[in-house]
Amino acid sequence: MRLWRCWRYGLLVNELRARPERPVLSSLPTLPDLPTSATTLDPAVLIPAPYLIQRAGWNALPLDHTAENENGFFSEANPEGWRTYTEPLAQVYTTAVIHHTVIYEGDDLLTMQEAQRLHQQDRKWADVGYHYLIGKAGAIYEGRSVTVRGVHTAGYNTGTVGVCLMGNFMVDLPTAPQLQALRLVLGWLAQGLQLTHLASHRQFNPETLCPGDNLQPLSAGIGR
Numbered sequence: 001m002r003l004w005r006c007w008r009y010g011l012l013v014n015e016l017r018a019r020p021e022r023p024v025l026s027s028l029p030t031l032p033d034l035p036t037s038a039t040t041l042d043p044a045v046l047i048p049a050p051y052l053i054q055r056a057g058w059n060a061l062p063l064d065h066t067a068e069n070e071n072g073f074f075s076e077a078n079p080e081g082w083r084t085y086t087e088p089l090a091q092v093y094t095t096a097v098i099h100h101t102v103i104y105e106g107d108d109l110l111t112m113q114e115a116q117r118l119h120q121q122d123r124k125w126a127d128v129g130y131h132y133l134i135g136k137a138g139a140i141y142e143g144r145s146v147t148v149r150g151v152h153t154a155g156y157n158t159g160t161v162g163v164c165l166m167g168n169f170m171v172d173l174p175t176a177p178q179l180q181a182l183r184l185v186l187g188w189l190a191q192g193l194q195l196t197h198l199a200s201h202r203q204f205n206p207e208t209l210c211p212g213d214n215l216q217p218l219s220a221g222i223g224r
C-alpha cells in the first residue's frame, strides 16, 4: 500500500484545454511522480522497459479484421475500425486506464487465451481489447499492440492505454507481485508515452464494476 500513497491528485487544466480531442475527466488523479513531458526527462533516469511476454508466448490468435464491432480499418467513414496510430504515440496517449479480467482460468496463459476469445468471439472485436495484462505472479503480457487503439473503455478508447490485472477484484485482492508489476508498467508507460493521468475503468464508465472494489482505490488513488 505504501508505494501507492505517493499518488496524488490535481487538475492539469491547461493541458486538458490544449488537448480538447482527448479524453477528459476532471477528477482523474495525475501521475505526479513520473516525468510528464519531454523537457523533464533525464536520459540517465529513463525507466527501463519491463520484461513483456509477447503474443507468441501466450499463443495469441491472429487478428480478425472482419470482426463485426471493430470491422476493417479506421477511416473517416469507419471511425470504429482498427486504428493504427500514425501520430507519435506520445502525442496520442494521455491516460492509463486500469481494468480487471473478472475471469481467471487457473493459470495466466489460459486466461490470456480466454480473454482474447471472449473479446474476439463474444464482443466481436479484432483482438483482445487491452494493451497489457498482468498475471497473478506479476508476469506482464502484451495484449494488442500499443501502436493500435484499444477497445477497453467505451467512448474513451482513443488516447487511453488499457492495463488489465487478471482476477475478479470484486472478490479477490490483487497480489503484491501484481501491484508491483502494475507500478512498473505504469512508470514505464507514463514516461514513454508521456501520460499525465491514471484512471480506473469505472471513472469513465460508471455503470461498470471494473476494476472491482478491491482494485478501485489503488487505480483511482488512495484517499478518494
Ligand SMILES: [Zn+2]
Pocket (backbone or CB within 6 Å): 098, 099, 100, 152, 201, 208, 210, 211
Ligand atoms: Zn474494465
